[in-house]
Amino acid sequence: MRKRNVISLLVTFSLLLLAGCQSKQNGQSVTAVGSSALQPLIEALAEQYSAEHRGQFINVQGGGSGTGLSQIQSGAVQMGNSDLFAEEKAGIKADELVDHRVAVVGITPIINKKVGVKNLTLGQLAQIFSGEIDNWQAVGGPDQPVVLVNRAQGSGTRTTFEQWVMKSRKTKPAQEQDSTGMVRSIVANTPGAISYLAFSYVDHSVATVNLDGVAPTDANVMTNDWPIWSYEHVYTKGKPTGLTKRFLAYVLSADVQHQQVGSMGYIPVAKMTVERSVDGQITKVN
């Protein structure tokens, strides 16, 4: 008798599971995977899109720019989010992928509030991260050792930072964290700590610094006066079709770009007065 109960329970359960699959088949769904810097924006827009269009779902997952690029390359997902150009990532065949730049993100150095340094030159910043400057005294701060906090190797934010600050210099091996929130709380709590963050994550618990007298603001990114920024890319394999195409059109529509993108701490691509190519060439946009 008990055995039969167990079996009937199993049958019901598997039927339920199947039913779950079935209901999903009725609607359409696509998946976007990758960059954690872009994830909040795409997630919010996906939710909004699904609310406006019944039965059309966009699943959004993090995992990092590398995951996004390799998953889109293998065709496992419909959209791969990345902070980097596909060409910049080893092992990615960029010519198969189509780039959709959905936003721009500025990155700023952050330091522990008690350090009190307000301005650094780009050279000083590079020296700090390469380990040549290891005490805040050298840049006008208190006599306190510098504590470096890095993002994980290969992360989009770190790659962008190293590309525009370190140039060919090597970053000193130091503590690494794989999430932005963690970096912020470590810098907030550790005396003498310095790291870098996307603008949208900066809050009052940490201090930002000006670079060569330029403040880390959206306006300065738009003119490229603030050099540390990157495009947020959504890659598709070949030209997008169906729901992917409609969703990307929605993300890039003027309304969404001007309202949601700006209010979530990203910069609409249309507002940029410069354009940057893969190899870092800057051209003015009229």
Add this chain to the structure above:
Amino acid sequence: MDPIKASLLKKSRAAKSETRGKLISLVCISLIVFIVLAIFYFVASRGLATFFKDKVSIGRFLTQSTWNPSLKDSHGHPEVGALPMIMGSFGVTFLAALLATPFAIGAGIFMTEISPKRGEKLLQPVMELLVGIPSVVYGFIGLSVIVPAVRHLFGGSGFGILAGTCVLFVMILPTVTSMTVDALKSVPRHYREASLALGATRWQTTWKVVLKAATPGILTGVVFGMARAFGEALAVQMVIGNAALLPHNLITPASTLTSVLTMGMGNTVMGSLANNALWSLALLLLLMSLLFNLLVRLIGRKGAMNR
């Protein structure tokens, strides 16, 4: 043919169900063996690609101390030195085991020799509870309690081997303790009786007879604990700081094999050197856990011989 003969020649129901049972268990066991072999093959094929496809020498991989898989050094060799992670992993593992063993033995003696009743009623459930707590909770506690405490006491950022050791100590303590208890319980009663009959005190009996006899079992427990500590990823990653640097002291950020793996997974592309290098670390972890298992068997066999 008469019915009796027929029924004797035919397979009985019991025999049929036995065949069926055997078949089911065979299928299960071969599935498990297949999965294990498949995992081994997959990890090995990816992990060895670093050495055969990307031409990194195994010696350099094990002894160099710069970890920058996406970069090349001045001689054009990729910078895949895993020594800092190997040192970090062994560091936290041994320190945690060193710290946990005396506590485990103390708790074990209390639970078996001194106060078995209270031990069973009080300590046993507490230990079982500790086993059940997910590692992310340990990591979270470590991050919000131990790291600030270390920072407060010793300066620096608070992340490092010391914080990792503290978290792992709590994590492996129940494993080591419960195996120590089993080992102590399995010491035959007549050992104790003989010792007491010779006029030894309870402490002398415990120290010189029971503990001696239980040593192989306790060692097995310690090795099991070490295996768990070695493989723990999340909790350690949260508190160790993840700096691929050779650890100079206990309070500067370091890294373990597992922490570098979890950090790097999302940021590398399948098939690239950076990704293969991570698989090599995974292979190293797999081999280490194999080694721990062999060690447990060896200790068990030695213990059996001594009996």
